[in-house]
Amino acid sequence: MSDLERLWDDLPVGRAPVDDILRAGRKKGRTPRRRPVRPLFTAGVLTAVGGAFLAGIIVAQPPGSAPEASRPGGVSDASPAAFHGELQPVESCDELLDHYVDQALEIVGPHGWESGYYRTALRDGGFLAFDTPMPLAANQDATRSTSEAAAAPSTSTSVNSDTGTNVQEQGVDEPDVVKTDGDVLVRIQDATLTTYAVTGKETEELSKIQLEGFEGGELLLSGDTVVALGNDGTRSPHRGYGWYADTGPATTRVVSVDISDPGAPQVGDTVDLDTSLVTARQHGSSIRLVTAAGLPELDFVQPTGRRGMRTAREANERVVRATTLADWIPSMSVDGGEPTQLADCQDMAIPRQDIGLDTMNVVGFEADAPADVHAIGLAGNASLAYESPDHLYLAASPFATWGECFDVCPLTGSPAMDNAGTTMVFDFEVTGTEATYVGSGEVEGSVADRWAMDEYDGVLRLALGPTQATGNFNSVVTLERRGDELVEVGRVDKLGVNEQIESVRWFDALAIMVTFRQIDPLYAIDLSDQDDPRLMGQLKIPGFSEYLHPLGERRLIGMGQGPSGDGGAWGAQAGLFDVTDLTSPRRIAVLGYAPGTQARAGADPRQFTWLPKERTLLTVISKGWSGRTGWVSVVSLDHGRLTNRMVEADYGNDVEQIRTVPLPDGRVVLVTGEDVEFFDL
Amino acid sequence: MDDEAEYAEWARDNWGTLVRAAVFLGCTLPEAEDLAQTTLVRCYTAWEKVSNADNREAYVYRMLRNCLRDSKRRRWWAERPTERIPDSASPDRTAHVDTADAVHRAMEGLSRINREVVVLRYFVQLTEQQTADVLDIPTGTVKSRLSRALAQLAADNHLADLTEGSTS
Numbered sequence: 127m128s129d130l131e132r133l134w135d136d137l138p139v140g141r142a143p144v145d146d147i148l149r150a151g152r153k154k155g156r157t158p159r160r161r162p163v164r165p166l167f168t169a170g171v172l173t174a175v176g177g178a179f180l181a182g183i184i185v186a187q188p189p190g191s192a193p194e195a196s197r198p199g200g201v202s203d204a205s206p207a208a209f210h211g212e213l214q215p216v217e218s219c220d221e222l223l224d225h226y227v228d229q230a231l232e233i234v235g236p237h238g239w240e241s242g243y244y245r246t247a248l249r250d251g252g253f254l255a256f257d258t259p260m261p262l263a264a265n266q267d268a269t270r271s272t273s274e275a276a277a278a279p280s281t282s283t284s285v286n287s288d289t290g291t292n293v294q295e296q297g298v299d300e301p302d303v304v305k306t307d308g309d310v311l312v313r314i315q316d317a318t319l320t321t322y323a324v325t326g327k328e329t330e331e332l333s334k335i336q337l338e339g340f341e342g343g344e345l346l347l348s349g350d351t352v353v354a355l356g357n358d359g360t361r362s363p364h365r366g367y368g369w370y371a372d373t374g375p376a377t378t379r380v381v382s383v384d385i386s387d388p389g390a391p392q393v394g395d396t397v398d399l400d401t402s403l404v405t406a407r408q409h410g411s412s413i414r415l416v417t418a419a420g421l422p423e424l425d426f427v428q429p430t431g432r433r434g435m436r437t438a439r440e441a442n443e444r445v446v447r448a449t450t451l452a453d454w455i456p457s458m459s460v461d462g463g464e465p466t467q468l469a470d471c472q473d474m475a476i477p478r479q480d481i482g483l484d485t486m487n488v489v490g491f492e493a494d495a496p497a498d499v500h501a502i503g504l505a506g507n508a509s510l511a512y513e514s515p516d517h518l519y520l521a522a523s524p525f526a527t528w529g530e531c532f533d534v535c536p537l538t539g540s541p542a543m544d545n546a547g548t549t550m551v552f553d554f555e556v557t558g559t560e561a562t563y564v565g566s567g568e569v570e571g572s573v574a575d576r577w578a579m580d581e582y583d584g585v586l587r588l589a590l591g592p593t594q595a596t597g598n599f600n601s602v603v604t605l606e607r608r609g610d611e612l613v614e615v616g617r618v619d620k621l622g623v624n625e626q627i628e629s630v631r632w633f634d635a636l637a638i639m640v641t642f643r644q645i646d647p648l649y650a651i652d653l654s655d656q657d658d659p660r661l662m663g664q665l666k667i668p669g670f671s672e673y674l675h676p677l678g679e680r681r682l683i684g685m686g687q688g689p690s691g692d693g694g695a696w697g698a699q700a701g702l703f704d705v706t707d708l709t710s711p712r713r714i715a716v717l718g719y720a721p722g723t724q725a726r727a728g729a730d731p732r733q734f735t736w737l738p739k740e741r742t743l744l745t746v747i748s749k750g751w752s753g754r755t756g757w758v759s760v761v762s763l764d765h766g767r768l769t770n771r772m773v774e775a776d777y778g779n780d781v782e783q784i785r786t787v788p789l790p791d792g793r794v795v796l797v798t799g800e801d802v803e804f805f806d807l
Numbered sequence: 808m809d810d811e812a813e814y815a816e817w818a819r820d821n822w823g824t825l826v827r828a829a830v831f832l833g834c835t836l837p838e839a840e841d842l843a844q845t846t847l848v849r850c851y852t853a854w855e856k857v858s859n860a861d862n863r864e865a866y867v868y869r870m871l872r873n874c875l876r877d878s879k880r881r882r883w884w885a886e887r888p889t890e891r892i893p894d895s896a897s898p899d900r901t902a903h904v905d906t907a908d909a910v911h912r913a914m915e916g917l918s919r920i921n922r923e924v925v926v927l928r929y930f931v932q933l934t935e936q937q938t939a940d941v942l943d944i945p946t947g948t949v950k951s952r953l954s955r956a957l958a959q960l961a962a963d964n965h966l967a968d969l970t971e972g973s974t975s
Binding site for chain 2 (some may be wrong): 128129130131133134136137138139140141142143144146147148150151152547548568570593594595597608611613614615
């Protein structure tokens with residue numbers, strides 16, 4: 127007999143306190159439960175266990191009323207905050223504060239916060255504060271085929287958004303340092319907002335204004351309204367894509383600027399949130415921010431010679447007990463006015479599982495009215511955000527076990543959490559500025575960043591890396607919402623044994639995944655039956671692709687790294703793949719850059735542009751970390767051959783700002799640190 | 808309640824398994840006893856319907872799982888043994904803590920969702936279908952999680968290697 131079986135038998139369980147149970151049960155039978163618990167059962171299970179009983183008794187609803195889970199769409203309430211199931215509603219601000227204090231007491235110690243958690247919010251690409259494997263590169267949902275003929279697995283072309291940005295999801299725009307509507311181009315550099323006319327023979331600067339107290343910004347563009355997202359300049363400046371909070375209190379500053387007269391932009395509302403921006407997305411004129419507040423900076427003491435560990439711990443526990451909601455829930459202030467609580471208590475939820483302490487908020491507003499927000503939130507840490515046209519998913523994920531987690535690991539990776547080795551995903555339906563919680567699910571494995579998530583036809587697809595809960599391989603898993611739970615309906619395992627996911631690209635009925643350890647297996651996974659995903663084909667080649675871009679139904683470009691030249695040194699590499707026959711994908715051409723070069727699209731897909739008409743791609747290649755040079759690589763495709771021209775574009779940190787913005791008239795604007803000018807194709 | 812006697816008998820018969828399951832799911836022994844009691848109180852109110860339902864076990868363990876999740880005391884595998892052993896512990900009580908602790912150490916390699924499958928299917932000996940109902944997952948997933956979890960436990964020398972053949 128094994129030790130566990132022996133322990134099972136040896137547990138001294140005592141005798142059942144039957145009398146106490148019956149007494150308590152009788153009492154309970156008479157009094158309605160104070161707090162109705164919504165059914166956790168999915169519709170299917172309700173039937174199996176007797177739906178009427180569950181709905182009628184446990185749920186404390188009148189007999190015969192429909193269980194919440196069976197309502198159309200599973201949306202249980204008109205209120206955007208309709209929380210249920212894994213995200214529990216709060217009845218009062220006191221209850222919410224109690225939750226924060228309870229959770230905080232578990233992670234406070236003699237030195238203050240003891241959890242190893244730090245405030246850094248993961249921003250978009252999964253830029254972590256420590257040296258991490260390459261973030262997953264773009265998947266971009268390409269153009270969803272409109273002909274719905276039982277989607278056959280194939281790739282489809284994808285081009286920049288209407289505002290000129292290479293984005294993850296068609297129809298869902300993302301912030302960038304430059305935006306255009308085809309007539310006017312607007313860029314932000316630190317606090318400087320510049321507009322250019324791009325309809326003439328040359329680009330022409332129209333105006334240049336300073337946004338007061340603004341830093342680290344990026345832009346969204348909706349009609350004539352520019353929305354600048356950054357911080358208020360009280361923290362160390364960071365430029366470019368990987369900007370995150372690293373010192374000082376978290377701040378997010380939202381400035382709306384009217385450029386209907388591009389020669390004289392008018393600054394509108396300035397909204398400050400004391401929380402970190404995780405990501406921002408735009409659907410039409412509606413903008414949604416996802417923020418993570420981190421743990422508050424409290425007046426903790428430290429143990430000293432005279433003050434022992436125990437005294438210090440007790441003092442810090444008192445500090446935690448004395449916190450108010452203002453310490454936990456971010457506040458919002460408009461044009462420097464009085465701060466107000468960003469989300470009402472009843473619009474906040476308490477995760478049923480312990481996913482680590484934090485405050486996430488989802489804040490929606492119209493581009494021209496940033497002060498008029500719809501804000502909901504949850505008292506937990508779920509800081510990976512992915513947004514499809516209809517859904518926002520927030521994920522609490524541990525790091526992949528191969529992903530090195532050095533001395534500081536975020537809370538979600540701690541084995542003390544409920545989700546050791548598993549990823550918790552919260553699903554919100556989005557309409558306009560509102561986000562409504564509809565359900566959640568849990569799955570073993572880790573989600574590295576937003577690119578590892580995709581939604582199609584209501585099914586969430588995840589590319590999962592290994593954790594202590596999984597085998598030593600990657601998986602693609604499909605999850606469908608039943609009632610308020612995301613239930614696993616299909617999976618493909620053993621993708622890249624002992625390897626790490628480098629990039630994923632999703633299509634309606636297909637996923638292309640690249641993993642890496644020494645060679646670069648490219649996997650094609652058939653998702654045409656989402657309940658039964660299948661591995662169609664794979665290809666192994668030297669090097670790896672960090673960014674995959676579909677050119678059409680037959681060709682795919684992979685930007686990455688590979689052996690270049692003879693000496694064994696590696697450099698950037700572009701591979702052209704024939705994906706006509708997905709059971710046997712082939713690499714038909716490869717372009718090696720000089721040893722030591724980097725293909726920057728892997729780190730920032732916004733430095734990649736595909737021009738379908740010209741059958742040309744533009745992407746930024748850099749060399750060196752200090753004293754860096756950045757080139758625009760102009761790669762033309764001609765009958766399965768790649769020809770390359772390198773155009774030296776910028777140097778140093780400005781390399782991060784290089785963009786190639788396509789205009790509706792077919793021309794391309796090259797944006798560098800210094801200049802905004804037409805690019806000669 | 809007409810079938811109170813029946814319920815009492817059922818509770819008596821199943822008490823041990825509920826407490827053991829709770830310990831295996833991460834509770835200390837006193838927590839597990841509390842949890843089993845809370846679960847049984849909650850089930851009492853609904854017993855009439857439950858006893859008519861064709862899947863009583865699944866319902867009760869579903870309740871146990873919910874109670875556990877609701878419990879503020881739950882701290883999965885968090886190491887705070889010093890707070891759990893009272894200064895004046897009787898030798899007996901300390902032994903209980905040690906047993907629960909040994910269980911937790913043996914199971915700590917498993918994720919929570921794998922742990923649940925192992926506890927329900929392997930130790931409580933629910934059927935595959937009942938386990939699937941409790942956890943709201945397809946039976947296929949029960950199978951795959953179970954075999955992975957058992958393999959892991961076997962690899963850690965906590966269980967004989969039973970991953971082949973007889974367990975499914």
